[in-house]
Amino acid sequence: MTEPVQATPTPIEALADKGPLEPPRSQWKDVWDQFRKHKGAMFGGGFLLFITLAVLLGPYLWQVDAQKLDIRNKDLRPIWTALWDAGAKTAWSRPFGTDQLGRDQLAQIIQGGRTSMAVGWAAMILSLIIGTTVGVMAGFVRKADGLLMRLTDLFLSLPILPLLLVAVTLFRQPLREAFGPEGGMFVLIVGIIAITSWMPTARIVRGDILALKEREFILAARSIGTTPFRIVQRHLLPNVLSPIMVSATLGLATAIITESALSFLGVGFPSDFPTWGKMLADAVQRMQQFPERVYLPGIAISLTVLSVNYLGDGLRDALDPRIRGR
Amino acid sequence: MLTFAVRRLILAVPTLLFISFVIFMLLQLAPGDPMAQVPLTVPPEVKEKMRQALGVGEPPLVQYWKWLVQVFWIEPKVFIDYLTNSSTLLGWLPDTQLYQNELRVISWQTRSPVMDIVIQRIPQTLWVVGMAYVVGILIALPIGIYSAYRQYSVFDQSGTFITMIGFSIPPFFTGPLLIVIFSVQLGWFPSIYDTTHVVNDWASLKYQLQQMILPVMVLALQTTAQISRYMRASMLDNLNQDYVRTARAKGLSEAVVVTVHVLRNSMIPVITVIALNVPSIFGGAIITENVFKVNGIGQLLITALFANDLPMVMTLTFIFAVLIVLFNLIADILYGLLDPRIRYD
Numbered sequence: 001m002t003e004p005v006q007a008t009p010t011p012i013e014a015l016a017d018k019g020p021l022e023p024p025r026s027q028w029k030d031v032w033d034q035f036r037k038h039k040g041a042m043f044g045g046g047f048l049l050f051i052t053l054a055v056l057l058g059p060y061l062w063q064v065d066a067q068k069l070d071i072r073n074k075d076l077r078p079i080w081t082a083l084w085d086a087g088a089k090t091a092w093s094r095p096f097g098t099d100q101l102g103r104d105q106l107a108q109i110i111q112g113g114r115t116s117m118a119v120g121w122a123a124m125i126l127s128l129i130i131g132t133t134v135g136v137m138a139g140f141v142r143k144a145d146g147l148l149m150r151l152t153d154l155f156l157s158l159p160i161l162p163l164l165l166v167a168v169t170l171f172r173q174p175l176r177e178a179f180g181p182e183g184g185m186f187v188l189i190v191g192i193i194a195i196t197s198w199m200p201t202a203r204i205v206r207g208d209i210l211a212l213k214e215r216e217f218i219l220a221a222r223s224i225g226t227t228p229f230r231i232v233q234r235h236l237l238p239n240v241l242s243p244i245m246v247s248a249t250l251g252l253a254t255a256i257i258t259e260s261a262l263s264f265l266g267v268g269f270p271s272d273f274p275t276w277g278k279m280l281a282d283a284v285q286r287m288q289q290f291p292e293r294v295y296l297p298g299i300a301i302s303l304t305v306l307s308v309n310y311l312g313d314g315l316r317d318a319l320d321p322r323i324r325g326r
Numbered sequence: 327m328l329t330f331a332v333r334r335l336i337l338a339v340p341t342l343l344f345i346s347f348v349i350f351m352l353l354q355l356a357p358g359d360p361m362a363q364v365p366l367t368v369p370p371e372v373k374e375k376m377r378q379a380l381g382v383g384e385p386p387l388v389q390y391w392k393w394l395v396q397v398f399w400i401e402p403k404v405f406i407d408y409l410t411n412s413s414t415l416l417g418w419l420p421d422t423q424l425y426q427n428e429l430r431v432i433s434w435q436t437r438s439p440v441m442d443i444v445i446q447r448i449p450q451t452l453w454v455v456g457m458a459y460v461v462g463i464l465i466a467l468p469i470g471i472y473s474a475y476r477q478y479s480v481f482d483q484s485g486t487f488i489t490m491i492g493f494s495i496p497p498f499f500t501g502p503l504l505i506v507i508f509s510v511q512l513g514w515f516p517s518i519y520d521t522t523h524v525v526n527d528w529a530s531l532k533y534q535l536q537q538m539i540l541p542v543m544v545l546a547l548q549t550t551a552q553i554s555r556y557m558r559a560s561m562l563d564n565l566n567q568d569y570v571r572t573a574r575a576k577g578l579s580e581a582v583v584v585t586v587h588v589l590r591n592s593m594i595p596v597i598t599v600i601a602l603n604v605p606s607i608f609g610g611a612i613i614t615e616n617v618f619k620v621n622g623i624g625q626l627l628i629t630a631l632f633a634n635d636l637p638m639v640m641t642l643t644f645i646f647a648v649l650i651v652l653f654n655l656i657a658d659i660l661y662g663l664l665d666p667r668i669r670y671d
Contacts, residue, residue: 040490157341157654159646161609162627163349166639169631170355257496261613264498265628277498284502284617288510298499306494313490 034318041314044307051304055117058110067272069101078105078292099293100286109300112274116256116301119186119275123193123255128248131198132240135205136232140213149206152199160196164258167192168267181270189262189269193255201247208240242319249312253305260301276301331659338651345647346640347390353636354386380434393640396431401441404430435635444623444641450521451622455611458542462549463600469550470557470596474565475584485554492551497610500544501617508540515540519620541618548610549603556599560592594664601657605650 035041077089078097096105138148168188175184212218213236221231260277262268269275276297283293364373384392430439473482509517516537525534564570565588573583612624619625623642630638 154341154344157647157650158345158348159605159609159643159650161612162643162646163352165612165628165631166349166352166643170352253494260496261498264613265616267631280499280502287502287506291506294499294502294506298495298503302491302495302499305496306490309490309494 031318035314038314038317040310041318044310044314047303047307048311051113051300051307052117055110055113058113059107062106062110064104064107067103069103070098071101073098074100075290077290078296081292096296097290097292099282105293105296108274108279109276109296112276112279112297113300115186115269115273115275116259116277116304119189119193119259120252120256122186122190123197123259124248124251126190126194127198127251127255128201128244130194131201131247132205132237132244134198135202135240136209136236138202139206139209140228140232140236145206148202152202155196156199158196161261164192164196164262165265165267168262172267182273185269185273189259193258197251197254197258201244201251204243204247205240208243209236212236212239242315245319246312246316249308249315253308253312256301256305256308327659327662330662331655334655334658338655342644342648342651343394345651346394346644349640349643349647350390350393351386353640354389380432393431393637396429397641397644400428400430403428404439404441431637431641433630433635433638435630435633435638440638440641443626443638444645447621447623447626450519450620451608451611451615451624454519454538454541454615454618454620454622455545455607457538458545459549459604459607461542462546463553465546466550466553467557467596470554471561471584471589473554474558474561477562482558485558489551489555492547495547497544497548497613498617500547501540501614504540504543505617517618519618521621541614541620544614544617545607545611549607552603553596553600556596557592560595561588564588564592594661597664598657598661601653601660604653605646608646608649 073094075089075098077085078095081097094104094106096109098104099108134148134152138145138152171188172185175188178184179187218231218235221235226234259268259275260280263275263277264281266281268278271278279297280294280301283290283297287294364376368376382389431441432438433440433443436443469485473479473485476482505517508515514536516533517540519537519541523530523534523537525531570583570588573587574580578587608624611622612627614620615622615624616628623645627639627642630642
């Protein structure tokens with residue numbers, strides 16, 4: 001028999017840790033650290049946050065009605081034109097100027113941003129839901145795979161912009177009667193953008209699910225009697241989250257651009273309802289006299305989309321474990 | 327390879343049929359009535375006859391079948407007749423006279439065959455869009471190659487930034503912006519594309535080039551942004567490969583290593599991307615044509631939509647779908663031809 005072991009063995013001096021151990025690092029902390037290194041993505045995320053807050057809180061801070069006609073103060077130039085052109089019609093109460101009907105441009109930009117961002121977010125989320133569902137179904141249920149992927153291929157070979165134009169002009173009237181002029185258009189544009197943009201997400205998700213479902217942890221989950229629904233919810237979806245997030249940012253950018261393009265071509269929201277694309281389209285007629293009416297909404301669209309694209313770029317790097325930590 | 331191509335071609339037929347069916351049924355739901363502009367004094371039975379004459383009175387499936395016959399049987403006959411009768415290329419063949427005055431796809435706006443109008447409009451679109459695509463590719467390839475070769479250099483960083491901007495600024499903003507700068511402030515180029523302009527001497531050729539520059543610039547910005555990103559990524563993949571080190575170790579010059587060894591291998595995915603992007607360029611041209619008032623097929627589609635000219639819309643959308651399916655096929659086949667590692671059978 002050996003000596004009885006001491007209840008509390010004294011640690012070897014040389015192997016003892018100098019200070020307290022670092023708390024364990026989680027995956028999301030790693031992601032955040034990598035994300036912070038990408039300057040463009042930080043800037044993009046910051047700007048997106050800023051513009052979202054601006055359009056959300058803007059109407060409370062700048063309490064001018066975007067629709068109010070003020071015909072005496074029509075065609076005011078923005079306040080900074082006074083810097084080089086002292087004779088220009090400007091007013092401190094209308095810092096971004098007014099349009100040909102005297103509507104305040106700053107309030108219109110905020111209002112238009114609300115619409116554009118709402119359409120972008122709603123269309124992106126809807127298209128993600130469709131794409132993820134189709135992708136998971138195709139990857140997980142073998143019988144559905146062939147059919148669903150054929151369907152995806154078919155949708156991919158549809159001419160998107162012509163079809164969007166066709167669908168919007170055709171269904172404008174019935175949906176307006178059902179949901180009101182603005183609500184109907186919102187439902188229509190969001191629905192149509194979502195229906196025509198879910199295919200890339202579905203393909204990526206299907207590919208990842210096909211690879212994941214052969215892994216041991218799925219086998220283990222199945223062996224303890226987990227239902228297929230729980231397997232998808234608990235084990236598969238969290239693992240495909242990163243490609244979904246990256247395609248979400250791309251989806252947001254395309255949705256905003258598509259909505260503006262539709263408004264620009266004159267098939268978007270009703271004429272008294274400002275969106276960025278619509279403001280730009282209305283201003284093109286008189287852009288020689290009032291160039292700021294073209295470039296203010298144009299810059300708003302471009303900067304938002306640019307920041308979303310940079311955000312997506314940074315997210316892709318941060319969520320890819322092969323790049324992370326290098 | 328040949329079996330694959332044939333199989334894909336055969337598979338494209340049901341795809342196109344299905345797409346045309348979907349578009350047709352979508353248009354059937356259209357609330358607009360082609361008789362809406364007819365005065366109320368016209369008695370209803372006459373209106374009914376007019377509707378029959380336009381082919382609207384029949385059940386949808388019959389209408390769809392008739393459209394299919396018109397597009398796939400009667401229009402090719404007209405086209406073959408044109409080829410053997412009046413074209414310079416095949417005019418030496420005996421006149422076929424296949425077309426026996428059957429009803430062609432008739433536009434409700436102009437009451438003339440849709441295909442004739444499309445043939446009139448296509449050259450404008452092809453000139454502007456095709457030129458823009460070629461220019462975009464020619465700019466994009468050197469940018470992509472050089473920024474991959476000097477990764478993280480100032481050139482690469484600024485190239486990345488500019489391509490990001492090219493991705494993000496929509497053509498309906500760059501169009502007016504360029505018009506304000508170049509035709510209003512500087513007065514260098516005309517802001518409207520004049521399609522009636524005839525090129526017959528050097529001065530008119532110069533004018534033609536001037537009016538093409540702005541639309542080509544707008545479209546080329548988008549192309550350049552996409553293709554140069556792909557080119558850079560593909561070059562980066564190849565530059566770290568072992569065969570590049572071998573080539574350098576053999577004592578080949580850098581120019582040969584980059585342009586012969588790396589570039590040839592990197593072009594494989596880029597060429598398929600170039601083929602895949604052709605249809606989307608046509609789609610994007612709808613907006614650019616609208617900005618610069620080019621009367622190409624995109625502008626034709628929009629005017630037809632607003633005028634509720636369903637046969638025209640149907641045929642044009644179908645042409646866009648054919649372009650997409652065709653170029654997907656071309657991309658797949660090119661990929662197999664260029665890369666001997668890809669085996670389809």
